[in-house]
Amino acid sequence: MAQRIDVKDLNIYYGSFLAVADVTMNIPARSVTAFIGPSGCGKSTFLRTLNRMHEVIPGARVEGSVSVEGVSLYSSDVDPVAVRRQIGMVFQRPNPFPTMSIAENVLAGVRLNNRRMSRSDAADLVEESLTGANLWNEVKDRLDKPGSSLSGGQQQRLCIARAIAVRPQILLMDEPCSALDPISTLAIEDLIQDLKDEYTIVIVTHNMQQAARVSEQTAFFNIEGTGKPGRLIEMDDTRVMFSSPSRKETEDYISGRFG
C-alpha cells in the first residue's frame, strides 16, 4: 500500500552547515514526484531525510517534521531501521554487494525481514523482481555470479530489483538513470510507470525530459550561492511546472537560462 509524505519546515544540517532550509511539501500517494535543480542544491540530501538515511552520516541532523500517513518519522518512538524497511532507496551510484551473487543481492533485503523462505519462493521472488527491473533476460543464466560482474547499468537495475523485492511502500530514487544508456533509461521509466500504481515514488533527476515524462508532480530546488542553503522554490503539477511555472527562477532553469 502506497503512502503519502508530508514535510513541514524542514531544515537539514551537516554538522553546523545548513544544507537545505525550510522545506514544506506534500507528496501524494501512488504518484511519481520528481525533484529537479542545479547540482549541490540539496536534492539528494533532502531525499535521504525521507527514509532517515541522512542521519547515518556523522554529525548530520534535521529540524522540522516529516510524516508518512500522519506518523512522524522523527519522533522518538520511531525506529529508523523500521522506517528504512518500508521506504526503499536506489542510490545515485549503483551499489550491489560485491560479495553476494546476483540472486543473493536481490534477496538481501528480504532475508533481513524473514530468514525462512522456501527455495522456490526465493527463486520466484528473484525472477519477479529482476523482471520488474527489466534485468531478468540478461542475467537469468548467471544468477550465481557476483553482482559486481555486471555492467554499470545492469548493476543499477539490480539495485532497483533489490529495492522492490522487499515491496516497500515508498521508493526513493536518486538519479537512478544517470549511469544508464537510453534503452535502459526507457526501461526504468516504464518500470516507474508500472510501479506507481502500488508505490509512492520520488525521483531525483537532472534530465528535464525525464521529469516531464515520468512524473505527476515536480519540485524545483535552487541555491543562491555557495555556502547558502538550498531551498524549495516551487512544487506543482509537472505539466504546470513545465508550461507555466509561477516563479521566474523555475522558468529560467527549465528553459536552460541561468543567472
Add this chain to the structure above:
Amino acid sequence: MTTTPTRSPQGAEGLRRSRRSGVGSGLFAGLSVGSGALILVVLAAVAAFLLIQAWPALTSAPATLHESIAWFPDKTSLVSFVGPLVFGTLLAAAIALVIATPIAVGIALFISHYAPRRFAAGLGYLIDLLAAIPSVVYGLWGVRVLVGQNGIGQPIQQVLHDVLGFIPLFAGTPARPARSLFIAGMVLAVMILPIITAVAREVFLQTPRLHEEASLALGATRWEMIRMAVLPFGRSGVVSAAMLGLGRALGETMAVLMILSPGFTYSWHILEAGKQQTIAANIAAQFPEANPLGVNTLIATGLALFVITLAVNMLARWIVSRRAEFSGAN
C-alpha cells in the same frame, strides 16, 4: 561567459612520449622490479644458509647424533626428533590464533563501527601500543599472573578441564603450576592480538560507504550491516591479519620459553605440563650449551620452522585468492 579552448602549442606533437617521463617511469619500474628481486634473493639466501648449516645433522646417522649430543634421544631419527617439535609449534600457534582472532575481530569492529570517534582513535592507539611491548615482558607477565603462586592460570585450566574434559584437548591432569601449552598459547594470543586487531581495523574502515549505506537503506541494523557489508568485504583482510599473527606466534620464543614446561611428545593434552615444546623455544633453550653437531641439529629444526611459516603464508594467499572474484576489489 564563454571560453575558447586554448590548444597546446605543440599540437599533435604533444602526444609523443617525452624523454623526461620515460626516464622517471623507467627508474620507477627498475626500482620496483629490483626490490621484488631483492626479496627473492634474501629468501633464497636464508634458505641456503639454513640448509648448509643443517647439512651435517641431516646427513648424520641417528646413533651419531645421540652419541655426540647430550639431549638427543636414543634410537630416534632426526625426523622423529623434529616431528613433536613441529607438532608443538603448530598446536601452540593454533591455540593462540583460536583465542586471539575472535577477540581481535570484535575489538576491530568496535573501533571501526561502534565506538564514538574520539574514543575509537584512543583505543586504536592503545592497541597499537600493545604491539610495542617486548616479548620478554609478556613472558614475565605470563609467569607472574598466570603461572605463579595464586596465578589465575590454574583456576582457568581447572574450569576448562571440569567443563570440557570430555574433549581430548582438555583431558589429562591440569598442570600445577600452570606451565602448560594452553597457558603459553594464551600469552601468545595476547601478543598477536595487536597485529590482528590493527590489520582488521584498517580493513573494516575501508569498507566502501556505498555498501554500508546499501545495507542500511534496506533496513539493516548496525549488526546486520556489519554482516552484510563489512565482514564479507573484510574477510580476506581478516585472513591475512590472522596469518600475520600466526607467523608471529609460530616464531615467538621468549614467552614460550619462560612459561612452558617442555616435553617431546605428540600429546593433544594442552592442559598438561611436560608434553609439548615449540621449535623456537627449544632452539633458545638448547643453543647456549650445544656442541657443533648440536647447533646443526637445532638449525635443522629452524629449517623446519622456516618451511612451516612459508607454507602457512602460501596457504593464506590461496585462501584469500580463492574468493577474490567475490571480493570488493573489482
